[in-house]
Amino acid sequence: MKPSFGFTGSAPLAFTDRVVTDSAKQTLELDELELLLEALYRFCDYDLRQYGRRSLLRLIHNVLAEHGLQHISELIPLVAHDQAFRRSVIDRLTVSYSVMFRDPELFKRLKDDVLLYLQSFPRLSIWIAGCAEGEEVYSLAILLSEAGLLERTQLYATDISPKALESARSGVLKRAFDDEVAERYRASGGNKELRDYFSGVDGQLRIDKAILQRIAFERHDLVQQPNHVSAHLILCRNVFIYFDHVLKNRVLDKLGDALMPGGFLAIGVEENISLCNAYNRFDILSRKAGLFRKKLGY
Ligand SMILES: C[S@@+](CC[C@H](N)C(=O)[O-])C[C@H]1O[C@@H](n2cnc3c(N)ncnc32)[C@H](O)[C@@H]1O
Structure with missing residues (x-):
């Protein structure tokens, strides 16, 4: 008889699997973001490589949703070859929002x-x-x-x-x-x-x-x-x-x-x-x- 280690069923294992998968996905997404930022720097001299990742990801996800894209890496060829697209991505990432007498x-x-x-x-x-x-x-x-x-x-x-x-x-x-x-x-x-x-x-x-x-x-x-x-x-x-x-x-x-x-x-x-x-x-x-x-x- 196999030892049960105090619990039965597959729930704990399934949970671990999901955690690993989510964190691998996040790492991949951050890697893709690095490549996109490098592309923006090389192709249009905007250096966003030291901008905070959390807000960049939020803004990039909006761009992906708007264009029906799934992965950040899909943006790289567009940024490299389509000047108008590149401009619009930069505009989205630099958030020019203000109001009169703010604060x-x-x-x-x-x-x-x-x-x-x-x-x-x-x-x-x-x-x-x-x-x-x-x-x-x-x-x-x-x-x-x-x-x-x-x-x-x-x-x-x-x-x-x-x-x-x-x-x-x-x-x-x-x-x-x-x-x-x-x-x-x-x-x-x-x-x-x-x-x-x-x-x-x-x-x-x-x-x-x-x-x-x-x-x-x-x-x-x-x-x-x-x-x-x-x-x-x-x-x-x-x-x-x-x-x-x-x-x-x-x-x-x-x-x-x-x-x-x-x-x-x-x-x-x-x-x-x-x-x-x-x-x-x-x-x-x-x-x-x-x-x-x-x-x-x-
Ligand atoms: C959210 S707005 C703030 C506007 C205004 N200062 C205010 O508080 O209402 C941020 C502005 O910073 C600009 N910005 C972002 N990165 C910059 C940089 N590296 N150099 C100069 N301006 C930058 C953006 O283009 C954007 O217009």
Whole structure:
């Protein structure tokens, strides 16, 4: 008689089989993802190889579902040979989503503390890195205008996505105003009618020319390109969230280099940079609002 080892039936074995199969599938999928990222890097110079795997997989699964494909590896020949397809995959992976006055507690802190402090400078330089379609830089420019600082400020708004930049440069809002936008503007400390900063063109809303002309829009890749501005304030919000730990640290260090001594940095409220070495270069002004200040001498 065979020993039973205390249990009968095949349930435990079947469970183990399934675990092994699932984990092998995950490993294979991650390998396929590596190959796809390598292809994107070689064919179009987008280096997403240190972007966080979890969010990349989520986004890639959406692309697969949209095109009725099953495996990530099926995307590789398409990315290699079809330029339009390659573009659309890149657009999906770089997520250019934004809204006006997103996370108003940050804008309120900027208005009440940072802009007040910056009043003493005759010229200001502000960099919005990962500006998407412009809503964030328009929001800040409105507050600068209300603080009487816009005229002496040069705003640099950069992003890796040419498509997002084209939209941002046009000054036209993708999403119409609703009560939530007006509410966020007020919660940010806005003290006028938000609509007064826009005019209607063909049923769309376009930001005032006087605001738009203070902003230089430029393509810039935070991963591969060196800094080209020196800034009193940098906003780089909801961009770190896509990076892995090593890349987060590298980009944070880069932004630290671009800030003037005592300069301010804003990151997204859900982002965490506290485990990065480069974090030592900053003091926390408000963790809740994602606001930091470069230490003197760092
Ligand atoms: C979710 S949006 C955030 C937009 C805005 N900062 C906000 O918080 O509302 C992320 C933006 O980062 C940009 N991005 C991703 N990787 C980048 C990189 N390596 N260099 C510059 N921008 C990048 C994307 O194209 C996208 O427009």
